[in-house]
Amino acid sequence: MGLKKVLITGAAGFLGSHLCDRFIHEGYQVIGMDNFITGDKKNLAHLKNHENFTFIEHDVTKFIKIEGNLDYILHFASPASPIDYLKIPIQTLKVGSLGTHNLLGLARAKKARLLIASTSEVYGDPLVHPQTEEYYGNVNTIGPRGVYDEAKRFQESITMAYNRFHGLETRIVRIFNTYGPRMRLNDGRVIPAFMGQALRGEDLTVFGDGKQTRSFCYVDDQIEGIYRLLLSDYSYPVNIGNPHEITISDFAEEIIKLTGTTQKVIYKDLPVDDPMQRQPDITLAKKILGWEPKVNRSEGMKITFDYFKSLSEEELNKSEHKDFSSYNNK
Incomplete structure (x- = not known):
């Protein structure tokens, strides 16, 4: 009997590459898939010659063909940072809709179990705190962040439709802020943004008054939660995140202390629809x-900072404004 086989989309991304490592460690045959619109080949370089790893460069919004059997599919292909999804809004919507539809069809054809990566952003700027899975959210469908939020909300809806109508085995993880090695330094998210500014000797930029809160989960914990959810028998959404909450201003001071820098914190206007509170209720994850x-x-922050310090000067100063002009946003 051969090894169980898993397809991981978004494999060259932050979470996707860590998932590839975890499943190889667990003895699976792993197929990684990515089109490198936001992923990075160096995240998978260490797996290039591994006997249980295969890579396919492909855009999941196009028809997906996989030879042979598949036991599991993990759909992690999506821009996940504001800089990315505001620059490529149509591609973001397409990977959440067309891409998810293609993978649901593939899972049905292969009789595979599919786990989709949803997000705490489905809760929008929440009026309930902390956020439980039963909360429906407070979202702006036509705001600039709507291209990401609504892609993920649709992704959940079509996944549950396949679960109910076709009897497909599906799992939904709602991921809260996660950090660790292999994050892109200049992707616009708070941890790499702060650490990048600290390493370049720049002042740390806080948007708004800094009283908004976030809850940060280290990548190893996140991967463990995702792995357990995939192998569980629970088909409804589950929050995976760290419930320890901190204000952005306090967090900026933590980064200054960690990095030993002398910069100050400066304040700028808050972006449209930026959530004021973000804290997962993980009662369900603990229970099931x-x-x-x-x-x-x-x-976790020390490990992450050591990773960023190891980057080359070119990577440290590379602009976050990646050229997406070759991708079709029509």
Whole structure:
């Protein structure tokens, strides 16, 4: 009997590459798929010659063909940072809709179980705190962030439709802010943004008054939660994140202390629809998965900062405005 086979889309991304590592470690045959619109080949370089890893460069919004059997599919192909999805809004909507539809069809044809990567952004700027899976959200469908939020909300809806109508085995993880090695330094998210500014000797930029909150989960904890959810028998959404909440202003001061820099914090206008509070209620994950985060923020941040310090000067100063002109946004 051969190894179980898993397809991971968005494999060259931050979470996707860590998932490839985890499933190879668990003894799976892994097929990674990415079109490198936001992923990075170096995230998978260490797996290039691994006997249980195969890579396919492909855009999941196009028809997907995989030879042989498949046991599991994990759909992590999507721009996930504001800089990306505001620059390529149509592609973001397409990967959440057309891409998810293609993978649902593939899962049905292969009789595979499909896990989709949803997000805490489905809750919008929440009026309920902390956020439970039963909360429907407070979202702006036509705002600039709507291209990401609505792509993920649709993704959840079509996944549950396939689950109910076709009896497809599906899982939905709602991912809260996650950090760790292999994050893109200049992707616009708060941790790489702060650390990049600290390493370049720039002042740390806080948007708004800094009283908005975030909850940061280390990548190893996130991957463990996703792995357990995939192998569970629960088909409804599950929050996976760290419930330890901190204000952005306090977090900026933590980064200054961690990095040993002397910069100050400067304040700029808050972006449209930026959520004021973000904290997961993980009661359900504890109950059905026996999962909760283990890595405390000070430990995880030190590992992450050491990773960023190891980057070349070229990577450190590379602009976040990646050229997406070759991608069809029509």
